[in-house]
Amino acid sequence: MPSLKAGKLAARTGLTVRTLHYYEERGLLTPERTAAGHRIYATADMVRLQQIVSLKQLGFPLEAIAAMLDDPDYALEPVLHQQLTAIDQQLAETTRLKQRLEGLLGQIQQGTALSVDDLLSTIQATTMYEKYYTPDQLAELQARADALGPDGMAKAQQDWQDLINEVRAELDQGTAADSDRMKPLVARWNALIRAFTGGNPAIAQSMKTMYEQEGPAAASQGMVDTEVIAFMQKALQAHA
Amino acid sequence: MPSLKAGKLAARTGLTVRTLHYYEERGLLTPERTAAGHRIYATADMVRLQQIVSLKQLGFPLEAIAAMLDDPDYALEPVLHQQLTAIDQQLAETTRLKQRLEGLLGQIQQGTALSVDDLLSTIQATTMYEKYYTPDQLAELQARADALGPDGMAKAQQDWQDLINEVRAELDQGTAADSDRMKPLVARWNALIRAFTGGNPAIAQSMKTMYEQEGPAAASQGMVDTEVIAFMQKALQAHA
DNA sequence: GATAAGCCCTCACGTCGCGTGAGGTGCAAG
DNA sequence: CTTGCACCTCACGCGACGTGAGGGCTTATC
Structure with missing residues (x-):
């Protein structure tokens, strides 16, 4: 037996x-x-x-x-579907991770990035974008970045940083999102976004989706301060 | 501040x-x-x-x-490479998993498989094979299976089961792999493999790779008894 | 200046699927 | 009868936190 x-x-x-x-x-x-x-x-x-x-x-x-x-009568189809969508998502994430790693390896082998610090600056610039923009859009963004040159990029970064700091100051003071005090800040925000998107509505849409979908996790990528983002979304809506 | x-x-x-x-x-x-x-x-x-x-x-x-x-001078390239190969492997596994799930979902939606039991019989038949055989080879195997018909398949399965049982009996009795008692069993084993591979050396090679690479994990798929496989590998070599 | 609300702290256990000993018992062979 | 192997039951470990419990700090309000 x-x-x-x-x-x-x-x-x-x-x-x-x-x-x-x-x-x-x-x-x-x-x-x-x-x-x-x-x-x-x-x-x-x-x-x-x-x-x-x-x-x-x-x-x-x-x-x-x-x-x-x-349970021999277990309903298989729903769990298989669920499992499959989970797998698909994991697959997508892993694929993006792979692309990122390959990009970084390329940079290292070209000698562009050598230290951990160099690497990190590259990561910030690229990680989140790859997810929400199509290759076409990424190419367009890259072209505009090239046109600006390093100095222009630095200035744009600084503009964003200044604006974010001012928004945070208002937030800390308890200013309401629909307050009139927010009007000029909203205007500057919109202007920067226009500069970034180049007036391309598809890119603007991708950007919007990115913030909506990603929420806090996205911000942690570039350390964009999730609170400020949530606050500005309210302000943008109030002053639409 | x-x-x-x-x-x-x-x-x-x-x-x-x-x-x-x-x-x-x-x-x-x-x-x-x-x-x-x-x-x-x-x-x-x-x-x-x-x-x-x-x-x-x-x-x-x-x-x-x-x-x-x-450590600011940390050597990045090796770890990135390592990470990348790990990712590649994970990607390959996940992709296979996805294919399996899709296949099973297809079966369910066609009404072929309805219960957990039905599902499991399908899994056994396909899981491991997908990994080591090329699509061409799988198609050829499928064609041969179709040619045999359900009855032929059942007989082939039974032949394998009988042979495995006999081999295990020898193993339990402590028979040596290079013993003459193993000769007829080796011959039958080879005959069954020839029937399975249809004399196609590429398929035979894939099968060999599968057993070598997979080892115990493979056997768990179809419950093929890892000990018997290891023993037969020795016997096959001894009577080559 | 007291009190309540809300933020902060430190344990410490739970997660998932086992691996890996430690320490003790059962069983077949010499 | 003893040796040695197989078996058993705890019980902690992993990785990256989540989730309370129980208690101190700080700040706004009365």
Whole structure:
């Protein structure tokens, strides 16, 4: 009769004894026991173990596997869809990460960036943008940046920084987003955005999506201060 | 003077206070303290935090980030390369996972597979193969499977199962891999492999690679018993 | 100057899927 | 009968925090 103890089953499946114990802890697999407490895995247990392993290969957490195996009428389609969209998202993120890494490696091999600091300045400039702008749009942005030259870029950066500082000052003073005091700041903000987008509405739209979607996480990229962004979004709407 | 306490900094960066604490625990960020023990983040701390976040976005673990930031001459190229190959591998695995999920969803939507059990039989048949065989080879295998028909498939499966059981019996009896008793079993094994590969050496090669590379993990897929496989590899070599 | 609200602090345990010992018992072979 | 291996049960470790619990600090209001 084909029934095995933990060590043998582990050897045959390529799992470890600890893993079998763990599955039992989680209620996934419940072999019989000898009088001395040794686990005895019968054929049915092996079949079930095989199912567990297969479902794990599909990326399901153990808890979900337990639910599936314990209910034979489990609705598979929704979980598969869910799993698939999660996978798609992960795939997209990983792909972007790969592109970033390749870009940085390229910079290093060209000698453009050598220290951690150099690297970080590159990251800030590129990370978030790649996500929301199409290649076309990125090319256009790059062209405009080139046209400005390093000095122009520095000035634009400074303009943004000054404006953000002033907005934060108002925020700290408790100024309301729809206050008249915000009017000139809103105007300057819009002007800077126009300069950035070059009047291209597609780019403006991408930028808007970026802030809406990304929220706090985006700001952490360039350290743009999430509070200021949220505040300005209200102000922009109030003075639309 | 721009220096903030934990809550404010957290709000601005989109991180949580706990995260700031944790970075301090790990030695990544060490703000000053007030007499009462409250953390005070100066501008330099914010810059450093920004660097930490950026490097985290590249997928580095906190320990590596600490090393990079503490040594300005840190050799970046190797770690970037390493990171990139890790990413590539992850990408490949995730892509395969996605394909599997899509295949299964297709089956469900066609009504071919409805229960968890149906799903699992499909998984076993396909999972591992997709990894090591080229699409061409998979098509050829599929064609041969179709030619056999369901009955032929069942017989082939049974032949394999019988052979494996016999091999395991020898293994349990302590028969040596190079023993003459193994000769007929080796011959049958080779015959079944020829039937499977259809004499196509490319497919045979893929199959070999699969077993070599995958080892125990592969077996867990179809529950092929890793011990029997290892034993047969020795036997096949001994009787080559 | 007292009090309440809100921010800050330090433990300390939970997450997920096991790996890795430590320390003790069971079992088949010599 | 003893040796040695297989088995058992705790119990801590990982990575990057989340989530309270329980208690001090600070600031606005009365």
